[in-house]
Amino acid sequence: MLETSETSRPSAALRIVRRGREDYQTSFDAMRAFTDARSADTPNEFWIVEHPPVFTLGLGADQSHVLAAHHIPVVQTDRGGEVTYHGPGQAVIYLLMDLRRSHPKARLFxxxxxxxxxxxVIDTLAAYNLxxxxKAGAPGIYVSEGEFAGAKIAALGLKVRGNGCTYHGVSLNVEMDLTPFSWINPCGYAGLATVDMTTLGATAALADVQHTLAQHLQDLLTS
Incomplete structure (x- = not known):
C-alpha cells in the first residue's frame, strides 16, 4: 500500500510517497507515466522504494558490463549512466521534480x-558517523576513509527531459547482499568495490535511513 505525505514551503510543494517493496519495471513505468501526465501545477514528488534484485542499464550503457546476470533480470532504462544493481536493503529515492520552478534554465541547473x-547522501552518511x-568524473558517493576507502556506497542516475522535469534518482546501500555487484562492472568500472553501511559499522534500519535521506534531499532541493 502506498503511503503519501505532503509538505509545502514558499518555494515548492512536495509529496513524499512511500511505495514499499516494488518490482523495478512497475516503478519505471509509473515514473514515466507520472512525468507524461504532469502539468505546471503538479507537485514535485519523492518516491521511496525498495526493489527485488535487478540490474538496470543506462541509456547508453554497454551491456558487456553485465558479466553474469545469473537469475537476476536486466532492465534497459532511459536514465544516464551505465549498469547498476538494486536489491533488498537499499534505500532508493526517485526524484520527480520540475527544475524550472527553482531555476528558469533547467539545463544549466x-x-x-x-x-x-x-x-x-554525504550528509546522510555523516548522520551515522560515516x-x-x-570522485571527479564518477557520479555517486564513495567511502573516503578506513579499510573500505574508495568503495562505492551510493549511485545516482537521472533523466532530465527537455521541459526540465526529472525522474529516476539515487540509491544508497544500507544492508545488502553485495554479491550481485561482483557480477557486473558497477557503473562501467571493472573491479570497482562496493560496500554498504552495515559493513562500515553503522547499525540502522532501512526505514530510518530512507527517512534521513529523504529529509536531506528535501532540505537541499526545495529550500
Whole structure:
C-alpha cells in the first residue's frame, strides 16, 4: 500500500510517497507515466522504494558490463549512466521534480541538481558517523576513509527531459547482499568495490535511513 505525505514551503510543494517493496519495471513505468501526465501545477514528488534484485542499464550503457546476470533480470532504462544493481536493503529515492520552478534554465541547473543529491547522501552518511566523498568524473558517493576507502556506497542516475522535469534518482546501500555487484562492472568500472553501511559499522534500519535521506534531499532541493 502506498503511503503519501505532503509538505509545502514558499518555494515548492512536495509529496513524499512511500511505495514499499516494488518490482523495478512497475516503478519505471509509473515514473514515466507520472512525468507524461504532469502539468505546471503538479507537485514535485519523492518516491521511496525498495526493489527485488535487478540490474538496470543506462541509456547508453554497454551491456558487456553485465558479466553474469545469473537469475537476476536486466532492465534497459532511459536514465544516464551505465549498469547498476538494486536489491533488498537499499534505500532508493526517485526524484520527480520540475527544475524550472527553482531555476528558469533547467539545463544549466542540472549539474547543481546532481551536486545537491550527492551532498544529501554525504550528509546522510555523516548522520551515522560515516564519511563519504565525490570522485571527479564518477557520479555517486564513495567511502573516503578506513579499510573500505574508495568503495562505492551510493549511485545516482537521472533523466532530465527537455521541459526540465526529472525522474529516476539515487540509491544508497544500507544492508545488502553485495554479491550481485561482483557480477557486473558497477557503473562501467571493472573491479570497482562496493560496500554498504552495515559493513562500515553503522547499525540502522532501512526505514530510518530512507527517512534521513529523504529529509536531506528535501532540505537541499526545495529550500
Amino acid at each position: 542540472a549539474r547543481e541538481f546532481v551536486n545537491k543529491i550527492e551532498q544529501a 564519511a563519504g566523498e565525490r
